[in-house]
Amino acid sequence: MHTHVWKQxxxxxxxxxxxxxxxxxxxxxxxSQLQLSxxxxxxxxxxxxxxxxxxxxxEGRYLLSAASDASVAVYDVQRPSASESAAAxxxxxxxxxxxxxxQQAHKYAVSTAIWYPIDTGLFVTGSYDHHINVWDTNTxxxxxxxxxxxxxYRTAMSNLSTSHMLIAAGTEDVQVRLCDIGSGAFAxxxxxxxxxxxxxxxxxxxxxxxxxxxxxxxxxxxxxxxxGCFQVLDQSRTQFGRRPPILKRSMIPKxxxxxxxxxxxxxxxxxxxxxxxxxxxxxxxxxxxxxxPGMLSTQDRATAHYGAVTGLxxxxxxxxxxxxxxxxxxxxxxxxxxxxxLVNFETVRLQIxxxxxxxxxxxxxxxxxxxxxxxxxxxxxxxxxxxxxxxHYECVNSCWxxxxxxxxxxxxxxxxxxxxxxxxxxxxxxxxxxTEDQDNWSS
Amino acid sequence: xENIPESSSKGTKRRRxxxxxxxxxxxxxxxxxxxxxxxxxxxxRAQFPHIQKGSVEPFMLKSQLYSSVKDRTQVDRELESxxxxxxxxxxxxxxxxxxxxxxxLDDYLNQIDRVVKRMEGKKVEECEVFGWLKTHVxxxxxxxxxxxxxxxxxxxxxxxxxxSHISLLINAGVLTRQLIDPNMYWFAIPNIGSLxxxxxxxxxxxxxxxxxxxxxxxxxxxxxxxxxxxxxxDVRFHLRDLIGSGHLRTDQTPTGLIIRVPKD
Numbered sequence: 001m002h003t004h005v006w007k008q009x010x011x012x013x014x015x016x017x018x019x020x021x022x023x024x025x026x027x028x029x030x031x032s033q034l035q036l037s038x039x040x041x042x043x044x045x046x047x048x049x050x051x052x053x054x055x056x057x058x059e060g061r062y063l064l065s066a067a068s069d070a071s072v073a074v075y076d077v078q079r080p081s082a083s084e085s086a087a088a089x090x091x092x093x094x095x096x097x098x099x100x101x102x103q104q105a106h107k108y109a110v111s112t113a114i115w116y117p118i119d120t121g122l123f124v125t126g127s128y129d130h131h132i133n134v135w136d137t138n139t140x141x142x143x144x145x146x147x148x149x150x151x152x153y154r155t156a157m158s159n160l161s162t163s164h165m166l167i168a169a170g171t172e173d174v175q176v177r178l179c180d181i182g183s184g185a186f187a188x189x190x191x192x193x194x195x196x197x198x199x200x201x202x203x204x205x206x207x208x209x210x211x212x213x214x215x216x217x218x219x220x221x222x223x224x225x226x227x228g229c230f231q232v233l234d235q236s237r238t239q240f241g242r243r244p245p246i247l248k249r250s251m252i253p254k255x256x257x258x259x260x261x262x263x264x265x266x267x268x269x270x271x272x273x274x275x276x277x278x279x280x281x282x283x284x285x286x287x288x289x290x291x292x293p294g295m296l297s298t299q300d301r302a303t304a305h306y307g308a309v310t311g312l313x314x315x316x317x318x319x320x321x322x323x324x325x326x327x328x329x330x331x332x333x334x335x336x337x338x339x340x341x342l343v344n345f346e347t348v349r350l351q352i353x354x355x356x357x358x359x360x361x362x363x364x365x366x367x368x369x370x371x372x373x374x375x376x377x378x379x380x381x382x383x384x385x386x387x388x389x390x391x392h393y394e395c396v397n398s399c400w401x402x403x404x405x406x407x408x409x410x411x412x413x414x415x416x417x418x419x420x421x422x423x424x425x426x427x428x429x430x431x432x433x434x435t436e437d438q439d440n441w442s443s
Numbered sequence: 444x445e446n447i448p449e450s451s452s453k454g455t456k457r458r459r460x461x462x463x464x465x466x467x468x469x470x471x472x473x474x475x476x477x478x479x480x481x482x483x484x485x486x487x488r489a490q491f492p493h494i495q496k497g498s499v500e501p502f503m504l505k506s507q508l509y510s511s512v513k514d515r516t517q518v519d520r521e522l523e524s525x526x527x528x529x530x531x532x533x534x535x536x537x538x539x540x541x542x543x544x545x546x547x548l549d550d551y552l553n554q555i556d557r558v559v560k561r562m563e564g565k566k567v568e569e570c571e572v573f574g575w576l577k578t579h580v581x582x583x584x585x586x587x588x589x590x591x592x593x594x595x596x597x598x599x600x601x602x603x604x605x606x607s608h609i610s611l612l613i614n615a616g617v618l619t620r621q622l623i624d625p626n627m628y629w630f631a632i633p634n635i636g637s638l639x640x641x642x643x644x645x646x647x648x649x650x651x652x653x654x655x656x657x658x659x660x661x662x663x664x665x666x667x668x669x670x671x672x673x674x675x676x677d678v679r680f681h682l683r684d685l686i687g688s689g690h691l692r693t694d695q696t697p698t699g700l701i702i703r704v705p706k707d
Contacts, residue, residue, distance in 0.1 A: 216623075236586045240520050301590075301624060306541060327540045342523055344515035348689030383516045 024363065030406040030422040031361060034377070036391045037407070037419040040080075043093045046071050048109065050411030052357060053400040056115040057159055060404040062095075064123055065411055066113035070106045071099035072125055074137070077402065077409075077419075096140060104142040106131060111152060111355070117159045122181075124167055126152030132169055134181055144184050149173040150196065153355050156210075158202035166224070168210050170197035176212050178224060190222050192229050192298045198310055198355045203335075205318030213309030218302065219323055219333070228295045231338050233323075234302030235331065239339040242381070304340075305329060311356035315364040315380075322360070322367055326352035330369060332380070343383045347371055357398030359408065368408060370396035375410050375420075391418050471667055471679045475693070475700070476511055480521035483511040484531070484545065487683070494675050498557060499635055500550035505533070505543040507680070510687035526585055535587045535629055537619075538639050539688075543587075544632060551632070552577060558615050558633045572608040575601030576617065591626045594618075638675060645674025645681045650690060653704050663693070663700040 008025070011017040017025075044050065048069030055077070056062050063075045073094040080090030098105055106127035116122035116134075122143070126132045128151040134144040150172030157167055166187055167179040176197050178187040193214035203209035203221075210222045221231035305325025313322045320341075321333045330345040349372050350356065359368040366377050366386055375389040375396055394413035401408050408420040477483040484503055491501030505522070512518045522545065525531050532551055536542040546554075559573045579600045580589070598604045612618045616633030648671055653659055667678050674681065682702070685691040692705045 238523050240523070301627070306535075329541060342516065342519045344509075344519045346515060346689070382514070384514075 027406055028363075028365070031366065033422040034387065034389065034406075034408060034420045035423055036389070037421040039089055039424050040077075040407075040419045040421060041089060041091050042075055042077070042409070042417045042419055043081075043091055044411075044415060044417045045073055045094050045097045045099075046415050048415065049394075049397060049413040050415060050417055051110065051354070051397050052112045052114075053398045053409050053411050053417065054114050055400055055402050055409070056120045057117060058119055060402060062115070062120055063400075063409060063417075064113045064115055065417060066110040066125060067415070068109035069099065070108060070110055070127065070129075071097055072110055072113050072123075072135075073097040074123075075417075077405075077407070098135070098140055102140070104133065106133070112154050114155055114157060117157050117161070124155055124157065126155040126169060128152065130171075132167065132179060134167075144181055146177075146179045146184075146186070148177065149175075153196065153198045154200050156200045156202050158207050160202070160204070161207040163207070164224075168200045168202065168212075170200040170212060170214075172196040174214075176200060176210070176222070188224070190224070190229070192220055192222075192295075193218060194301075195308075198308055199312040201312045201314055203318055204314050204316060211312055211314065211321060213304070213312045213323060215308035216303065217305045217307060217309060217325065219304040219309055219312070219321075220297070221335075227292055229297045232297060232300045232302050233304040233321075233333055233338055233340075235304050235340055236302075237339045238342050239334060239337060240342060242341065243334065244337050244339065304331065304333075307352065310350065310352065310354070311358045311369075313358040313360055313367070315360055316362050317364070320364070322358055324350055324356055324358060324369065326350065330367075330378070343381060345369070345378045345383045346385050347376070351395050351397070354397055357400065359399040359401040361401060362403045368399045368401060370399055370410065370412070372396070373412075375399055375408070389420055391420075392416065471663060471682060475683075476513060478512070480508060480512055480518050481525065481530075483508055484547075487511070488547065488550075490679070492675065492677050492680060494638070499632075499638060500546065500554045502534075502544045502546040502550070502632060502635070504536075504684050504687075505541075505545055506685075506687035507683040508545070508687065510683050529582075529585070532581075532585070532630070533587055534632055536639060538643050544635075546632060548581075552581075554633060555617060558617070562611075562615060570611075571602065572598065572604075572611060573615075573617075575604075576612065588621065588627050588629050589618075591628065594628065641674040641676060642681075642684075645671050645676055646685060646690070648673055649678065649681050649685060650704065653691070653702065660701055660703040662698065663702055666702055 008017060008022060012019060012022045046067035046069060048067045050065055050067050052066045054064050061076060061078050063077050066072050074096060075092050075094050077092060081093040106125065106129050108128040110125050110127045112126045114124050116124065121137055122134055123137060124132060124134050130148045130150060130152065132146040132148060132152055132155060133142045135141065136143050148169060148171045152169055152171050154170045155167050165181045167181065169177050169179060174191065174193045174195060176190040180187045193212065193216060195215035197212050197214045199213040201211045203211060208224050210224060211219065212222065213219045219233040220229040222229045304323055305327050307326030309323055309325050311324035319335055321335050322330060323333065324330050328347055328350045330347050332341045332343045333339065334341055347369060351372065356370055360366065365380055367380055368375055368377050372395050373390065373392050377386040377389065378384065379386050392410065392412040392414055396410050396412040399408055399410040406422060409417060410420065411417045477486065487503045487507060488501045508518050509515050526533060529548055531545055531547050534544045534546065536544050555573060555577065559570055562570060575598045580594065580597045583597065595604050598608065616631055618628045619631045621627040621629055653661055669678055671678060686693055692703045694701050694703060
């Protein structure tokens with residue numbers, strides 16, 4: 001194994017292997033060996049289920065976790081806590097925890113905690129007590145507070161934004177609200193969903209595009225500069241593979257052209273009135289609701305899943321979107337064409353009542369999905385199960401992949417945060433031979 | 444010990460050479476997997492159990508296809524292209540979260556004709572709506588569901604549509620209302636209500652049969668010989684469905700295939 005790596009380094013020096021290839025090869029090799037970490041452990045102070053995990057995007061060092069006992073904690077995943085630095089197994093205790101004893105803490109479960117994308121000076125938490133708090137990390141005080149009309153399921157801030165500091169919040173209410181940290185007020189609301197919104201994600205390609213998944217099974221794309229959503233994903237629109245072939249595009253739509261004319265007819269007829277004789281052409285109906293052109297999409301009732309949409313993840317380059325639903329299906333969508341690429345992931349059962357957090361590797365080859373008690377890694381384009389990571393005692397809620405160290409962090413209902421990393425043989429670390437097996441009781 | 448599997452496999456091989464379509468007597472072990480979705484569909488259609496009471500054309504479940512062809516993505520894509528070529532139709536069933544039934548288009552049209560014949564006693568002029576359905580709606584609308592306005596506009600290409608026509612379609616079982624949305628209908632296979640009930644009960648029966656055992660597993664060969672009390676389908680039908688939907692697992696052992704209830 002080591003000689004192999006030295007040879008590759010030599011090749012890189014000589015220019016036979018491109019630097020990126022070299023790095024990617026080592027990374028994918030490490031990812032293929034993921035298992036429950038034998039050298040790192042995160043000590044979780046939570047007394048309730050861990051609902052969300054996130055590592056900051058600036059340094060890739062601090063892990064933020066939110067739990068159902070209203071506690072939020074931050075850990076340093078690169079340096080272990082001081083007491084155990086000598087041992088081969090490093091324990092990472094939390095740097096601080098904000099729990100119910102704090103005056104400004106949440107009263108009920110915290111469902112989401114995210115870092116401010118610019119630096120780790122702020123973090124945002126959303127909770128079932130209808131509040132979104134923005135905390136200052138160094139003083140652990142709430143600086144801004146937003147009151148929502150319902151339980152907050154997910155909050156998200158755009159990693160790419162240079163001109164806005166908006167927090168998108170998905171709640172029990174049908175409207176998605178955008179909260180502005182700078183002014184402390186709501187910027188605007190996005191309506192179109194017909195039931196609560198369980199997941200929100202900002203696009204990785206544009207700072208203005210937001211994707212939301214609702215309990216009504218619809219996935220909507222919003223451009224926040226315009227009214228209404230500009231795309232609704234429909235599971236009956238499909239394509240084979242990564243990109244629709246250019247020739248076939250003109251052939252696909254016998255289905256989609258009837259759909260387009262269908263939406264126009266719906267608009268002209270209005271939603272409330274129903275005529276007596278149905279055979280009449282709809283555009284001659286007496287009541288014609290005049291809708292803003294941007295709001296035409298509220299009439300579109302296409303669903304992406306047969307149940308609620310419980311998890312969304314956009315790939316790193318922003319071209320594809322993964323969605324998990326309570327119908328226990330995981331679908332891969334092509335964002336540009338809005339079609340389902342028909343990759344079948346072998347998910348048997350997924351959790352239905354809580355939002356799930358999916359994780360992908362940076363080169364978008366693997367996707368990690370919490371499936372009840374195990375975390376399954378699927379190959380993105382063939383849908384085959386790559387590996388199954390079993391370690392939690394109860395349902396897993398969230399996973400986060402740390403691209404720098406190729407480690408996966410998962411949090412579940414059993415209050416644990418587990419670390420999955422490529423195996424490191426302890427003997428190499430210590431510089432000694434294999435440790436002797438000593439039993440205390442047999443002398 | 445070695446004679447029994449040898450003789451059964453020899454027997455099925457000989458029979459298969461003589462008559463390739465009669466799959467009723469071959470063991471599931473021999474044809475658990477196929478190379479192609481269309482081949483799998485045809486063979487499963489031939490193996491559809493003969494049910495005396497209700498006359499139903501053969502239909503297959505999508506989960507059966509997943510257990511029969513190795514690559515699930517390939518199954519999805521081939522089903523999609525067959526659906527677009529109007530060879531078969533997909534129907535969403537109400538027996539589970541993601542249950543779909545696959546039926547060849549000709550079988551579906553025959554099924555509708557059977558239903559119409561049985562309804563001949565009632566008003567004859569209203570039965571023309573079935574003809575409109577077949578020519579205008581089924582031809583252009585290939586999805587599993589349809590919206591009310593669109594349905595009416597497509598049917599009105601055949602003639603004047605009244606509310607009673609739609610109720611006739613619903614009574615016949617060709618359309619069902621969607622529970623989530625009052626304006627949308629699902630296409631449905633008429634007259635399979637009792638079969639669907641039998642499907643659900645048969646699934647439960649097999650799973651409880653295996654769960655009651657000490658190690659929650661059984662050899663496929665002995666499981667196949669059981670007769671189900673509450674389901675009109677045979678064990679092989681249910682096994683393909685349960686393996687495809689992930690409720691049961693198969694493992695290869697030196698003595699043959701073994702069926703297990705998975706732990707997670």
